[in-house]
Amino acid sequence: MRKLFLxxxxxxxxxxxxxxxxxxxAYPLVVHDPYFSIWSFSDKLNESTTKHWTGKDHSLIGxxxxxxxxxxxxxxxxxxxxxxxADAEMQPYTCRFTETKPLGDWASTGFDDSKWxxxxxxxxxxxxxxxxxxxxxxIWIRREFDLQPEKINELVLKTKYDDNVEIYLNGEKIxxxxxxxxxxxxxxxxxxxxxxxxxxxxxxMYCENTGGTxxxxxxxxxxxxxxxxxxxxxxxxxxxxTQTKYEFNCGPVALAVDFLSPLLMNxxxxxxxxxxxxxxxxxxxxxREHNVKLFFDAAEEIAKNRPPQEVxxxxxxxxxxxxxxFGTVEQAVLKKKGxxxxxxxxxxxxxxxxxxxxxxxxxxxxDLAGKYCKLETDYGKVTTIASEKTILLAYDDLYSIxxxxxxxxxxxxxxxxxxxxMIEKSLDEFKSxxxxxxxxxxxxxxxxxxxxxKTYADLCVLAYRQSLAAHKLVRGPNNEILFPQKENFxxxxxxxxxxxxxxxxxxxxxxxxxxxxxxxxLMYYSESGKWTKPFPAHDLxxxxxxxGQTYPEDMPVEEAGNMIILTAAICKAExxxxxxxxxxxxxxxxxxxxxxxxxxPANQLCTDDFxxxxxxxxxxxxxxxxxxxxxxxxxxxxxKRGEAGKYHNIATDYAARWMQMADDGDHYSLTFDKKxxxxxxxxxxxxxxxxxxxxxESVYNKEIKYYLTKQNEFGLPLDSRRTYTKNDWILWTATLxxxxxDFEALIRPVYKFATETPTRVPLSDWHETTDGKQVGFQARxxxxxxxxxMLEYKWKK
Numbered sequence: 001m002r003k004l005f006l007x008x009x010x011x012x013x014x015x016x017x018x019x020x021x022x023x024x025x026a027y028p029l030v031v032h033d034p035y036f037s038i039w040s041f042s043d044k045l046n047e048s049t050t051k052h053w054t055g056k057d058h059s060l061i062g063x064x065x066x067x068x069x070x071x072x073x074x075x076x077x078x079x080x081x082x083x084x085x086a087d088a089e090m091q092p093y094t095c096r097f098t099e100t101k102p103l104g105d106w107a108s109t110g111f112d113d114s115k116w117x118x119x120x121x122x123x124x125x126x127x128x129x130x131x132x133x134x135x136x137x138x139i140w141i142r143r144e145f146d147l148q149p150e151k152i153n154e155l156v157l158k159t160k161y162d163d164n165v166e167i168y169l170n171g172e173k174i175x176x177x178x179x180x181x182x183x184x185x186x187x188x189x190x191x192x193x194x195x196x197x198x199x200x201x202x203x204x205m206y207c208e209n210t211g212g213t214x215x216x217x218x219x220x221x222x223x224x225x226x227x228x229x230x231x232x233x234x235x236x237x238x239x240x241x242t243q244t245k246y247e248f249n250c251g252p253v254a255l256a257v258d259f260l261s262p263l264l265m266n267x268x269x270x271x272x273x274x275x276x277x278x279x280x281x282x283x284x285x286x287x288r289e290h291n292v293k294l295f296f297d298a299a300e301e302i303a304k305n306r307p308p309q310e311v312x313x314x315x316x317x318x319x320x321x322x323x324x325x326f327g328t329v330e331q332a333v334l335k336k337k338g339x340x341x342x343x344x345x346x347x348x349x350x351x352x353x354x355x356x357x358x359x360x361x362x363x364x365x366x367d368l369a370g371k372y373c374k375l376e377t378d379y380g381k382v383t384t385i386a387s388e389k390t391i392l393l394a395y396d397d398l399y400s401i402x403x404x405x406x407x408x409x410x411x412x413x414x415x416x417x418x419x420x421x422m423i424e425k426s427l428d429e430f431k432s433x434x435x436x437x438x439x440x441x442x443x444x445x446x447x448x449x450x451x452x453x454k455t456y457a458d459l460c461v462l463a464y465r466q467s468l469a470a471h472k473l474v475r476g477p478n479n480e481i482l483f484p485q486k487e488n489f490x491x492x493x494x495x496x497x498x499x500x501x502x503x504x505x506x507x508x509x510x511x512x513x514x515x516x517x518x519x520x521x522l523m524y525y526s527e528s529g530k531w532t533k534p535f536p537a538h539d540l541x542x543x544x545x546x547x548g549q550t551y552p553e554d555m556p557v558e559e560a561g562n563m564i565i566l567t568a569a570i571c572k573a574e575x576x577x578x579x580x581x582x583x584x585x586x587x588x589x590x591x592x593x594x595x596x597x598x599x600x601p602a603n604q605l606c607t608d609d610f611x612x613x614x615x616x617x618x619x620x621x622x623x624x625x626x627x628x629x630x631x632x633x634x635x636x637x638x639x640k641r642g643e644a645g646k647y648h649n650i651a652t653d654y655a656a657r658w659m660q661m662a663d664d665g666d667h668y669s670l671t672f673d674k675k676x677x678x679x680x681x682x683x684x685x686x687x688x689x690x691x692x693x694x695x696x697e698s699v700y701n702k703e704i705k706y707y708l709t710k711q712n713e714f715g716l717p718l719d720s721r722r723t724y725t726k727n728d729w730i731l732w733t734a735t736l737x738x739x740x741x742d743f744e745a746l747i748r749p750v751y752k753f754a755t756e757t758p759t760r761v762p763l764s765d766w767h768e769t770t771d772g773k774q775v776g777f778q779a780r781x782x783x784x785x786x787x788x789x790m791l792e793y794k795w796k797k
Contacts, residue, residue, distance in 0.1 A: 021239040021461045023755040026762045028244055029060065029259045030276040031469035034486040034543060035343035036395040037779070038302070040075075041760045044234045045246050045257070049076045053469075053488065053762050053779035054340050055183050059299035062257070063369045064232065064250045064282075067290050070368050071250040073232035073257065077372055078299070080224040084196075085145040085203055087158050087219030088122040089306050092131060095121060095143040099136040106140055107204035108171035109197075113142050123207075124215030127542060127550055128162075129338055134214065141205040141216065149198050152222045155188040159218040160340055162491075164208040167218050169195050171202070179210065179610060180766075180776030181489060183340045187223075212552055213339070213491045229368060240441035241464040253290050253382055256281035262433050263468050264440055265510040268481070270433060272411035272473040275394045275426050277434070282379055283386035292382040295373035298350050298393060303327045305336060305344040315361050315374075319424050322360045324350040324374060334402050337542040339492030346397035350375065351423045352389070390430055394423050400474050401484060401494070401544040403521075404530070408482070411473040451793035453744055455751045459731070459786050462754055466763055467506050467784035472544075473514075483507075483517030485781045486543040493539035494546045495521055498555060498607040499782055501562040502728045504569060505791040506784030512573040519566050521546070523583045534593045535560040557598045558606040560590040561623035565686050568630035572690060572795065577637035584638070591631040591647060598624025599654050600672060608679075608729075610766070610775075611721040616672040618662045623683040625654045629692040655694040667706035668699070670719050678706065679719035682732035689792055700736045707733065708745060712769035714757075715749040724768045724775045727753065728785035735789045743789070 023043070029050060030038040038058045042048035052058040062074025083090060096116040105111055123139055124130035157174065159167060162181035167174055174192050207216035232248040232255065239245075242263055248255040258279045262270050280294055300311040303326055313326040327347040336344060352358055357378040369376070377389055396419035399407040416422040426433070444464065448457035474482040485500065487493040500518040507515040521540060525531045530548060536559040540546040564587060571577045580587060601624070603615035614620075629651035636644035662668040670677035681703055687694050707716055715725045716733065727750045734746035753767055759774035766777040 021458045022237050024239060024462055024763070025754060025757050025760055027237070027239065028261070028465045028469070028762070030393050031261050031465045032263075032274045032276070032395070033397075033400075033472040034470055034488060035397065036274050036302075037469050039762055039779075043237070045074050045237075046072050046231055046234065047076065049078050050074075052342055054342065055185070055761065056301070056342060057299070058302050058342075059297075061295075061297040061299075061372050062280075063229075063295040063373060064253070064255055065291075065293040065295065065369060066251045066253050069251060070230060070295075071232040071248075072229045073234075073246075073248045073250065073255060074296075077227065077229075079226050081156060081158075081221040082224060084147060084155075084220040084222060085143060085201075086221075087160075088120075088131060088217045089158075089160075090219065090308070093121050093143065094118060095141055097123065097132070097139060097141045099134065099139050101138065102140055105171060106142070107168035107173075107202065107206075109200060109202045111142070111202075116140075116142070122160075122215055122217040124162075125209065125213055127338070128213050128215040129336070129341075130215060134209070134216075136209075138206070138208050139216065141207075143203045143205075145201050145203065146199055147196055147201055152193055152196075153225050154223040155193040155196075156221045156223045157184075157186045157188055157218060158221060159184055159186070159216075161207055161216050161218075162212075162214050162339075163210045165216060166206040168204040168206075169201070169220075170197065171204075178775075181213075181339060181491075227368075239461055241444045241461055242437040242441055249285065252284060252286045252288065253292060254283050254285050260434060260437055261465060261469075262437055263465060264433075264436060265468075265507070265514060267436075268411060268473065268511075268513075269415055270436075273394075273422055273426055274396070274410065274412070275392055275423070277390050277392055277426075277430055279388055279390045279434075281386055281388040282382050284382055284384050287384060289381045289383050292379040293369075294375075294377040294379060294389065295369035296350075296375040296377075296391060297373040298324075298348065300326055301342075302395070303344065303346070303348045305342045309344055313362070317354050318420055320354050321351050321420075321424060321427065322354040322358050323420065323423075324360055331398075333399050334407060334544060337492065337545045339486075339488070339490060339543075341492065343395075343397060345399075346395060347419065349394040349396070349419060349423060350391065351394065351427065352377070352391045353427060390427070392423055392427060394419060394426075400472050401482075401546055403474075403477070403482065403546050405547060406477055408474050408476065411475045411481070414475050414479070447793070448787075448790050452747070452789040453740065455744060455748055456789060459747065459751055459754065460790065462763060463783035463786040464506070466779060467503055467781045470779065470781035471514075473517075480520075481513050481517040482521060483514045484521070484540075484543070484546060485518065487539070488780045489776065489778045490780070491551060492542050493551055494543040495540040496551075497522055497536055497538060497559040497562050499780065501566060501607075502732075502782040503784035504566055505787040508569055508573045509787055509791055509794055512570050515566065515570055515573075516579060519563065519570070520583075522563065523586055525549075526586050526589070527583070534589055536563045536590060553605050555605045555607070557594065557601045557604065557620055557624055560593050561598065561620075561627035561683075563587075564590055564594070564627040565623070565630050565690075568634055568690055569686070571634055571637065577634055580634040581638055587631060587634070588643075591628055594624045594627050595647075595650055598627070599657070608718060608726070610718070610724070614671055616674075618658070618669055618671055619679050619681050619683055621654075621658060621662075621672070622681055625651050625658060625694060626683055626686045626690075626692065628654065629694050630686065630690055633690060633692065651692075651694060659695070659699060667703060670721070677720045678710070680707070680716065680729050680733045681736075682729040685732045685735050685788060688736065689788075689795060697738070701738060703733075704737050704742050704746075708742065711746070711749060713749060714753040714767065714772040715769040716746060717769050723770050724766065726766055726782075728765050728782045731786045732788050735792055
């Protein structure tokens with residue numbers, strides 16, 4: 001039998017010079033893809049329930065028994081929510097609604113809604129999987145419920161919405177939110193609680209669809225008090241690129257916990273395995289021996305989308321490994337799509353090397369740890385000589401995505417016949433993989449440090465796992481690499497071009513083949529004739545179904561510029577032009593569109609239209625100009641001299657006209673026709689990185705100097721219309737700076753946001769620069785764009 005007790009010196013928690021990141025808005029624990037993604041939303045690992053990135057509970061529980069005393073070090077048992085009026089996720093309901101603006105006090109208890117329509121919640125557009133389809137711009141909903149006198153411990157509003165929402169209780173507003181989606185549990189104040197009445201009450205909702213997907217649902221709950229459990233004392237936390245590490249005191253025993261997700265992009269065989277190692281190290285603090293047991297549990301919610309779904313659990317042993325395997329009874333493979341959706345097909349695994357000290361079962365026990373945890377491991381006598389054990393969490397999704405009608409499997413399945421085989425191999429290789437991850441973490445930090453300084457390196461560490469975990473590595477129909485991302489916390493699109501574009505620096509550095517796996521499917525969509533417009537599609541569907549664009553509006557100039565620039569970047573990263581050659585016809589079609597429509601863009605959607613669409617967008621024009629020049633650069637590399645000269649001359653002419661038309665004195669304007677405005681010109685960064693030399697250094701210097709006068713406490717606003725920002729673009733804008741001092745001045749407020757934001761969710765890329773609060777978006781791949789400065793450093797070497 002393989003020994004479980006190993007000498008352990010707590011090496012993995014030594015605070016070396018490369019790993020000083022110890023603060024984040026949320027902490028990645030088990031992160032691999034949009035479905036297998038578990039986070040701690042609190043600074044202390046044991047002060048909150050661990051969650052999926054959407055905010056739904058995906059509970060992990062960890063406890064240590066020391067000489068009969070139990071200490072909780074991981075998670076918080078989910079607190080019971082007693083429904084007062086349940087939301088649709090908990091229980092379907094019937095209510096009154098109208099899509100015509102009502103007269104009078106429509107949210108009050110005395111309002112007559114008898115002429116309204118009757119429908120079932122949830123309400124939403126057809127692509128939101130609603131009970132009742134909502135087709136207009138606005139909707140008003142009224143739900144009546146009876147309440148008997150009872151003491152409420154903590155009143156909670158559960159709501160999911162997209163876009164603008166207002167919620168009322170008995171005629172008084174209790175919640176509102178602006179643009180974009182949300183899925184929230186909000187603890188309501190005692191003053192709101194007092195608005196509840198004995199007998200009849202009304203919960204009223206209003207929602208406005210500003211474009212694309214829309215939905216609205218809400219319910220009220222009483223959150224019951226938690227069971228008291230003694231807490232382990234957290235001493236420290238360290239985040240590296242692939243690991244999150246904690247230290248605790250559990251009475252007289254020291255505990256170290258390391259969550260390691262081996263996301264090594266230079267080894268896709270390892271990278272693609274949907275596994276996280278959790279290592280527990282123990283030693284005595286007081287020089288004495290102590291009897292210690294480890295308890296651990298992974299909740300069934302990890303394998304289901306909604307709480308009521310029935311789950312089947314198995315416990316078995318195979319190949320010297322004890323397994324827990326669970327999944328829904330229904331197994332509706334690839335039947336769900338959308339943003340606020342979790343997987344409810346496939347199987348979750350918990351695995352550990354078997355031994356007489358290991359018990360993994362449903363065995364009911366009356367003790368506190370036994371009530372919550374199915375895994376028990378007896379460490380026996382713990383002394384000052386440290387020991388460790390490692391467990392493994394894994395998820396086999398059976399089929400990962402649907403790609404133009406064909407169900408495709410994850411990349412790792414090409415190497416393994418079963419999840420058990422993959423898990424056994426991963427446990428065998430743990431020490432070597434851990435060593436490789438340690439080495440990679442150090443190298444990444446050192447490179448980022450050299451490229452942009454310590455603040456920059458810390459931001460790269462925070463971005464690494466989050467960016468990759470928004471993707472799924474899939475084996476294509478012809479054994480090709482497919483690397484779709486989900487547009488998290490937005491509309492749930494798959495293979496969104498304007499999400500690939502900002503995320504690209506990360507994969508350009510570590511494995512351009514992955515970026516090709518993001519770009520090439522969009523090329524195929526046009527080349528096959530499935531998409532016939534003269535510019536690229538916005539997306540290929542709604543995750544995980546990639547059967548064609550589902551977003552209702554195009555981004556013509558945006559996506560054409562993005563795709564050409566990304567192709568040129570791939571060619572530079574690979575130091576050859578084969579990729580462009582393979583897709584020259586479609587690239588030529590797109591560049592002609594940019595020549596005709598890109599320089600002075602018409603009113604159209606682009607990636608920065610949070611404050612509304614713009615015509616004559618100066619930054620969008622710059623993207624078109626850079627895209628045309630990038631095409632010329634590739635034509636030159638392919639020895640197409642005529643095309644290279646033609647498009648280089650067009651781009652050069654456009655750049656000169658751009659500088660004249662956009663000039664606004666000490667900066668360049670937001671649009672060609674509106675002086676006294678400004679915007680971040682982050683698309684200029686590819687002129688610098690691809691060495692296109694379209695714009696003189698004076699353009700860079702003038703913009704940077706102006707930006708430094710416009711910063712707020714938490715960053716540089718996106719443009720002059722609002723004070724919110726996109727922090728991935730700030731990193732691109734900062735890379736335009738000539739000197740390190742200006743670069744650091746622009747990124748320092750982003751770091752302040754990342755470490756001080758009051759919004760405790762996986763890193764948001766859309767935040768308010770005045771108070772550091774999230775505006776929208778979280779857990780998105782676009783933070784891979786933080787690596788733009790490192791990309792510049794790598795390409796200069």
